[in-house]
Amino acid sequence: MKEYNVAILGATGAVGTRMIQQLEQSSIPVKQVKLLASPRSAGKVLQFKGQDVTVEATTPESFDDVDIVLASAGGAASKQFLPEAVKRGAVAVDNTSAFRMDPEVPLVVPEVNEDAIAQHKGIIANPNCSTIQMVVALKPIFDVAGLKQIIVSTYQAGSGAGQTAIQELDDEAQQHLNGEPMTADIFPVKSEAHHYPLAFNLLPQIDVFEPDGSTHEEWKMVHETKKIMLGDMNDPKIKVNATCVRVPVVIGHGESVYFEVEDNTNLDAHKVQELIKHGNGLVLEDDPAEQLYPQPINAEGHTDTYVGRIREDPENPGAYNLWVVADNLLKGAAANTVEIAEKLVEHDLVRVPADYYGKE
Amino acid sequence: MKEYNVAILGATGAVGTRMIQQLEQSSIPVKQVKLLASPRSAGKVLQFKGQDVTVEATTPESFDDVDIVLASAGGAASKQFLPEAVKRGAVAVDNTSAFRMDPEVPLVVPEVNEDAIAQHKGIIANPNCSTIQMVVALKPIFDVAGLKQIIVSTYQAGSGAGQTAIQELDDEAQQHLNGEPMTADIFPVKSEAHHYPLAFNLLPQIDVFEPDGSTHEEWKMVHETKKIMLGDMNDPKIKVNATCVRVPVVIGHGESVYFEVEDNTNLDAHKVQELIKHGNGLVLEDDPAEQLYPQPINAEGHTDTYVGRIREDPENPGAYNLWVVADNLLKGAAANTVEIAEKLVEHDLVRVPADYYGKE
Structure with missing residues (x-):
């Protein structure tokens, strides 16, 4: 061998x-x-x-x-x-x-x-970590029904900014619990001029800003998705709209994904569940009656991508919602x-x- | 008097x-x-x-x-x-x-x-708290351009579940920092069978589940928005798609709002900024060069609704993104x-x- x-x-x-x-x-x-x-x-x-x-x-x-x-x-x-x-x-x-x-x-x-x-x-x-878990989740749907549009909002863990960022998030959380002012040196972007606490806060900036007002993280989700799924980073066949937000979680990105398929003829929420259930690298966690849905603390340490909260949009036939969670340091990297x-x-x-x- | x-x-x-x-x-x-x-x-x-x-x-x-x-x-x-x-x-x-x-x-x-x-x-x-800040932000745009569709993902603070929930979030955060297992008795919904930690985690359940797989919080955002903006909770004129997620923030809801206007003739991202700037109860915080955008820790204690990250969707003319933050206990309640x-x-x-x- x-x-x-x-x-x-x-x-x-x-x-x-x-x-x-x-x-x-x-x-x-x-x-x-x-x-x-x-x-x-x-x-x-x-x-x-x-x-x-x-x-x-x-x-x-x-x-x-x-x-x-x-x-x-x-x-x-x-x-x-x-x-x-x-x-x-x-x-x-x-x-x-x-x-x-x-x-x-x-x-x-x-x-x-x-x-x-x-x-x-x-x-x-x-x-990029946020792209990977989204395309893994959408792949089995793309294969059977095609995709016209993706609108995604991310909930990204602090560890995406590295080991020192994890420590900063912990330190800030302890400062807050002690009633002390929180100090920030890394988030949202270490090389940028301003730093803000992430603990008990939300930072709608990941990576630097592009001239059009999107962040580079959002730009990556748009163009990486096109390159991976269609072979061309600028292919207009799938429209992608991304908003990336850093949240005070240590490990595990969440994503609220809305998508419209090209051909809804044989699809419904149940069929989407079945596709996820049998999809590569995917685990279906979707049972509202049992309050079963993906959570970062459960995804941490695992290499699979977890999908739940699967819903049809009653006002937009052919549109669906998913909630996707994966360990950003493992499947995401x-x-x-x-x-x-x-x-x-x-x-x-x-x-x-x-x-x-x-x-x- | x-x-x-x-x-x-x-x-x-x-x-x-x-x-x-x-x-x-x-x-x-x-x-x-x-x-x-x-x-x-x-x-x-x-x-x-x-x-x-x-x-x-x-x-x-x-x-x-x-x-x-x-x-x-x-x-x-x-x-x-x-x-x-x-x-x-x-x-x-x-x-x-x-x-x-x-x-x-x-x-x-x-x-x-x-x-x-x-x-x-x-x-x-x-x-509902999450509805209020969204309709305040969209009102000046609705008045000049109409609205066809709203797709919103929320980042909702723990305090929305009440005073005891705030204490639970703090306690869980301290347990996590001490390396102890986190205990949960309130989140996501006190009356439900299962409880999960919110600290350093994300819970895609706010309120109980509806038969169609949405949560009641999501149902509220859809139907309250229609009743407030159109006068009828079932008016199909504005389509609303909502995903509501609880995040480990104490005070201040964030919302990633994608919307499509009816008439884009006189609108662009700059005009949306101007509308927000002069809108009732609104504060524009939107300057990428200065890393200025709404954050929960800045909105806490204020009654205004903060809006930033305003972008046009280059692939969908007439579609825009906003990031909206407000103190959920004040403007939201x-x-x-x-x-x-x-x-x-x-x-x-x-x-x-x-x-x-x-x-x-």
């Missing part, structure tokens, strides 16, 4: 540590694992399958002899190091937004567009990344083509 | 205590205030304009000589006592859902349908109730007609 050397770039972060766990549980035969991070985190000792692994500072040479790279160290690190890794023969699965809209880079959610993996030139992009790597291995696609990404 | 005896039913609750404050600050000339509650709360001493007032247990005779009743002691108490108050010549403004859909009872948000007050037969209903009472006084409508509500 072929075995692979796997490097995890950003191994000490909220997503990186989960990539290690997901890799441990994956079907990928791992020969050796290399844990890479910034010089600040170098020397830290983490575990892989019970063995100590010392974190190394990332250099281009770190990728010599590496077969698969799983990256989640921020867009700048991916832009700097992934072409270096590919040049050295590694295939990279990138969890940052650095390459998602690059026409030469497949953007993949295995349950939705697994076939796109085969087109890779060394880099495969993992979509680490788990999806490792699943892509599993598919690479399964289809023997762990090799860069002659016209690899960034070849001069 | 005419002076009025005012009774507050449910005076010790989260809304009732705010009704006292709002009444203190109102233009209503108050001769005497009577604070009514359940026998359990009787004897408690509260203050009105610096004077001690002892809370009394409510009986039908409590309303002898009362001119105006402000009620927020639950639907059962309103059903039991408000007809008794009206029979004794008092006009009641009711914050519960008991009479909202009664065709003989006006459902009023002064900024939207003040004229409906004149049709009262002794009882005027105050809408106590302040709107007292504003209705102010209008009653202003227009000399504090008297019950011969065919008063409930006359046998």
Whole structure:
């Protein structure tokens, strides 16, 4: 059996540590694992399958002899190091937004567009957390009835902003409970001028603003959904309208999804339930009589996407509502990344083509 | 100058205590205030304009000589006592859902349908908190461009479930921060079989479920909006689709509102901003460059409705997004109730007609 050397770039972060766990549980035969991070985190000792692994500072040479790279160290690190890794023969699965809209880079959610993996030139992009769980939920409906329009409002957990953001949310909550003023240094966006508390509050800004008044997170949901479901980031066939809001939850994004299908002939709420129930990577949690519906505290630690509150809109035939919850650090990031790597291995696609990404 | 005896039913609750404050600050000339509650709360001493007032247990005779009743002691108490108050010549403004859909009872948000007050037969209903802030925000747009469709997802604060619910949310947050399991006895709905923690979680259930899979809170948003804006709870002219979610915020509901206008000829995002800026009871907070947008922690304690994140949908001409925040206990409840009472006084409508509500 072929075995692979796997490097995890950003191994000490909220997503990186989960990539290690997901890799441990994956079907990928791992020969050796290399844990890479910034010089600040170098020397830290983490575990892989019970063995100590010392974190190394990332250099281009770190990728010599590496077969698969799983990256989640921020867009700048991916832009700097992934072409270096590919040049050295590694295939990279990138969890940052650095390459998602690059026409030469497949953007993949295995349950939705697994076939796109085969087109890779060394880099495969993992979509944004909020996009992934939505397209997983809509995929079985899209397959049987088509989609005309999606209107989504997100309820996104603080951990999407990383490990230090989780601590900030906890600190703010404790300050509030102590009757002290809350202090904020990270939310809504660390690099921006103003910071606001998230604890017991709502922040309708995730990522920076676009010129049209949408946030970049909302822009991502619109264009990533089109690229994943239709193959083209600007395809007008499915209209997507997104509003992204950060909520004081640690782990687990919620999404209120309204959608209209192209052909409602054979669809109703019960049929949508059946499609979700048998959909890939989906768990149906939809029983009002038992007060059963998806909740972040139940989704935490799991790689499935949970769907409930399925309703027909009585005033708009062909329109439905869903409530979708997933662990944003797992299905929204680490788990999806490792699943892509599993598919690479399964289809023997762990090799860069002659016209690899960034070849001069 | 005419002076009025005012009774507050449910005076010790989260809304009732705010009704006292709002009444203190109102233009209503108050001769005497009577604070009514359940026998359990009787004897408690509260203050009105610096004077001690002892809370009394409510009986039908409590309303002898009362001119105006402000009620927020639950639907059962309103059903039991408000007809008794009206029979004794008092006009009641009711914050519960008991009479909202009664065709003989006006459902009023002064900024939207003040004229409906004149049709009262002794009882005027105050809408649900989540409905009020949405219709206040949409009113100036409705007036100039009409509305075809509203799709709203709410982010509702825990205080909507009352004073004990606020304590439960705080307790759960502290348990979570201490690393202890969270205990839940109130959320999502006290009378229901199952209770789930709200702290660091999301609960897509507010109020009980309807047979069609929507919650009663969602049903209220649909039908109250139609009754307030169109005069008929079932008018199909404006389609309304609502998803209501409880979030771990203490005070201040957020709403992600998507709407389509009837006539987009003279409208764009900038014009919507101008309409909001000059709308009644509205504050425009919409400057992405300055990261200015409505947040619950800023709305708390204020009676205005805050609107921002105004965007045109580039794929749906005539469709817009708004983010709306208001203090659910003030504009969503106590302040709107007292504003209705102010209008009653202003227009000399504090008297019950011969065919008063409930006359046998």
